[in-house]
């Protein structure tokens with residue numbers, strides 16, 4: 001019995017929610033290890049819908065939920081998310097929830113900068129979630145972040161605030177903005193500190209104990225490999241490493257602890273925000289995928305761009321992230337198409353490529369090479385075994401598996417937990 005790391009293998013929004021819920025209900029601890037409240041996750045338990053952005057999914061079922069050091073934490077958002085959950089009857093206390101004391105904080109000045117930059121960039125904007133994620137990671141790496149542990153030492157914060165504000169004041173001046181109101185920031189930090197400190201601890205120690213007791217740990221990734229700051233479609237990426245390897249560094253457990261890597265893969269492709277997207281369909285087919293798949297962002301409500309399945313990208317993501325097996329989601333969105341297409345390679349200035357090149361201009365210029373297959377007229381929605389699937393849908397899954405060189409561990413056929421074809425249980429691997 002091992003641990004499981006779940007990551008998105010495309011540009012996020014692969015349908016991690018349902019898979020993570022199912023795994024979280026069987027885990028003893030759930031750990032977020034990167035990103036922040038740019039993630040969006042809707043949980044439906046019985047009649048109740050819970051919306052999570054920052055808290056790990058285990059929180060709803062009372063499973064030990066941990067925010068690892070790799071996450072950037074907005075303390076005011078945290079307070080709001082906890083209050084909403086508590087109003088829905090969810091218990092959040094120091095027994096079932098912990099935050100790494102070394103987490104870097106997202107401050108109002110980060111949100112400001114995120115917005116100022118995006119506005120100034122005009123059509124060249126990244127299309128961020130506007131939550132200050134990038135600027136907060138910059139300050140962390142720039143060694144001027146305010147961290148969770150600093151909230152216990154606010155009287156000694158002056159030199160750090162000087163460094164941080166000097167940096168931001170210079171940037172703000174460039175945008176014609178007034179300097180940071182230091183007194184107001186300090187007062188806000190004083191006000192919020194007790195909320196965060198109630199859960200703060202060296203979570204690596206807690207995880208070490210959990211691990212020693214033989215508990216099952218679920219590492220819950222956010223976004224997707226193609227948004228990874230090193231491996232994604234740079235600069236149209238998020239500011240963290242979204243690959244499976246981050247589960248170790250972002251939580252304080254070694255790489256041997258991260259276990260089965262489950263890559264979540266949507267049966268077609270979507271992307272929210274700007275950046276290259278080789279198989280994007282700006283036509284009626286793209287529209288149909290978006291409508292059938294209800295492709296609107298959970299955090300920002302933005303319409304997602306849609307296109308055919310890109311096996312080149314997913315093969316690359318699976319290799320980079322060491323994916324053990326995939327969960328294929330939203331297959332039913334392809335129901336009823338006469339023909340379906342899969343991208344098997346790219347053409348770039350007369351050359352054939354079997355990978356996505358690193359340079360942004362090349363990424364924008366690659367043309368997809370498609371393989372066409374017959375679609376299926378029956379429905380895959382709600383299927384719970386291979387026997388429930390139309391023969392052509394099985395052929396599609398097999399072709400996907402072959403092209404991405406990674407086996408299918410499960411197929412999800414509706415938002416309902418039971419509507420899943422389980423080939424290989426990641427926890428039993």
Ligand code: IMP
Pocket residue numbers: 011012013038039040126127128129130131132133134222223227236237238239272273274
């Ligand atoms: P940021 O993470 O807010 O800086 O946004 C950077 C890019 O990542 C933008 O294209 C966002 O749309 C995208 N992004 C961030 N979080 C998510 C997510 O949870 N799902 C899908 N895209 C995301």
